[in-house]
Amino acid sequence: MMMTLRVALALAAGLLLPLGFAPYGQAWAPVLGLAVIFALIAPAQRPWQVLLPGYLFGLGFAGLGVYWIYHSIANYGGGPLAGAIATGVLVALFALIPMLALLLGWRAMRRHSTCMVLMGLPAAWVLVEWVRSWLFTGATWLSIGYTQIDTPLAALAPVFGVYGPGLAVALVAGALAWWFLRPLSLRLLAPVLMLGVFTLAGFVLDRTWSVPSGDPLSVSIIQGNVAQSRKWDPDESADILSEYLSKSRAVLGQSLIVWPETAVPAVYQQVEDWLETLAADAQGAGSTLILGTPAADPAGEGLFNAVAVPGEDTQFYYKRHLVPFGEYVPFRAIAGGILDFVGTPLGDFSAGRSAEPLRAAGHAVGVSICYEVTFGTEVLDALPGAEILLNVSNDAWFGQTAAPWQHLQMARMRAVETARPMIRATNTGVSVLIDAQGEVSDQGPLFEAAVIEGEVVPRQGMTPYMRWRDWPMAGGSAALLLIGTLLRRRGVRLFRDV
Incomplete structure (x- = not known):
């Protein structure tokens, strides 16, 4: 794929993600945005082929997601110039986070593109979201699980917290990316079935966890x-x-x-x-x-x-x-x-x-x-x-x-x-x-x-989340990455590559 097209798609995918958050409420947007960037990253042979589109993706994500920082600083801080500089710096720094998540998933399962999009990149995305929630005082804004607050996937939250719906979104996106990489009709069943399983799980878990x-x-x-x-x-x-x-x-x-x-x-x-x-x-x-x-x-x-x-x-x-x-x-x-x-x-x-x-x-x-x-x-x-x-x-x-x-x-x-x-x-x-x-x-x-x-x-x-907190999601995501890394080093392939 031409580099210019890859760059444009990466930036567009990043701009798509914030549309899942309020006030826009397009719960499908993060699935499609992540699927596009996962598909762009999976065939990469060198780290720079991940870093460039990953960073542009992050710029789109952060730029549209937290643009309001400018309003706060320009009006109540140091004025428009300070607002522009501070917002630019913060967006540039925030963009590193999704880039590093993509690099982590690619590194863990490189040259195994099927495992990468189905397991590695979704797990890395959620694991990095969890890490950024506490590292350097924590940055929790724009965790993708919030985009599902008005969908059946929200019923996963009393069990797994916000990272439960977030992992579901990332896994469905990975299955869709698998179809993007080689659009065979049967492969389209993977994201559809995965979405159906998570939706069914949401309905099963949709119960009353507390009493008056x-x-x-x-x-x-x-x-x-x-x-x-x-x-x-x-x-x-x-x-x-x-x-x-x-x-x-x-x-x-x-x-x-x-x-x-x-x-x-x-x-x-x-x-x-x-x-x-x-x-x-x-x-x-x-x-x-x-x-x-x-x-x-x-x-x-x-x-x-x-x-x-x-x-x-x-x-x-x-x-x-x-x-x-x-x-x-x-x-x-x-x-x-x-x-x-x-x-x-x-x-x-x-x-x-x-x-x-x-x-x-x-x-x-x-x-x-x-x-x-x-x-x-x-x-x-x-x-x-x-x-x-x-x-x-x-x-x-x-x-x-x-x-x-x-x-x-x-x-x-x-x-x-x-x-x-x-x-x-x-x-x-x-x-x-x-x-x-x-x-x-x-x-x-x-x-x-x-x-x-x-x-x-x-x-x-x-609720189960009160007992378990974020450890099942953080531990499960880390385990997926570790297993994928070990299998790659041993030359084991769980799926046929695209």
Whole structure:
């Protein structure tokens, strides 16, 4: 195949993958995109024949998948030039990840193209997704399993986590690539049958993994829609707090009243009297107030991005997984003031340590803040004790881009994996109530002040994923690669090559 055509196909395949994610929702797109790049990589005889198309594939994937980074930095960081440079660098770095996954699968089973596309490349893709979820603080965005949240393959998630649907997508893509390499009519049965098997498995596994642990709780989410330009302006803080207080008083009587991430425009201890007065009034009306706020640790260990349940014995959850260059600046001591244009206006946050659920309305609530919800195993740390999941976020940074919808899609997957309902309260949207099957039951508008009301049913029980976490998928993918490598070295061929 001419190099120009290979390059064009690789880039197009990369651009196809993000269409599977929200808000586009084309669940077939990752299957086709991976199938094309697998078919392009399989016949390669030299590493550079993998690296070039693999990197271009990664550029398309990352460029369309996380283009919204530019909006965040250009509008709320260092301006358009800083946004363009930072986005270019981050996309260029992210593109290395799919390239390395393709190189790993090719290297393990080179010159065995059939085994490579049917086993090696799918296994390498999922294994690298898992590794990047924890390496260098972790990067979980754009894991392909999320694209199947509205298909029968989502039923694999309570058993295997997001990498279960992800491996299914990659294996079907590999079977389709096998047909691309030599389009015989009988070979087309392979991806069709494989898709049918995974779909059937999804229907078999589509069961109730948890049971109600109490009556439905009424919920009001206060979506303040506070512009970033106002949020940390000292002259605006009293007005912002008054807006939240008045909206909360209007819904007293609801079981839970929830404010989004850092809704309190000051350190909690600075406005503690106001908040505890509201909490006392809420308690008298049968409500529990849960709010996002910066908080100073009583032990003097620093400033935290927190969720508080104010009252006589105020409870706090401190965010454990901080965003580099968003909530703290690595190497600030070395770089001095060069990096002061990034990070939180209040200064660097410290990381919390405990995932202990908070008690609210008589139930255990497992909390995650912002992008913590994208880390499946970190959400599990509050389980099985948590009966309800809560995610608070401020997605104002993303503007009218795909990012708020991608973030919501990942939150929905956490509900599916854990068979727990989730309350998701955000500053500008998308604020939602999600049931234990991952379906959105109530949803607010984007970039409008609103009060989203609905009900959640507390639940208890264990899904297999809570017990096994990601080890079956990570171990299984690694085993497939190891077996393929050993067979290749011994000259054993499981399938006839194309």
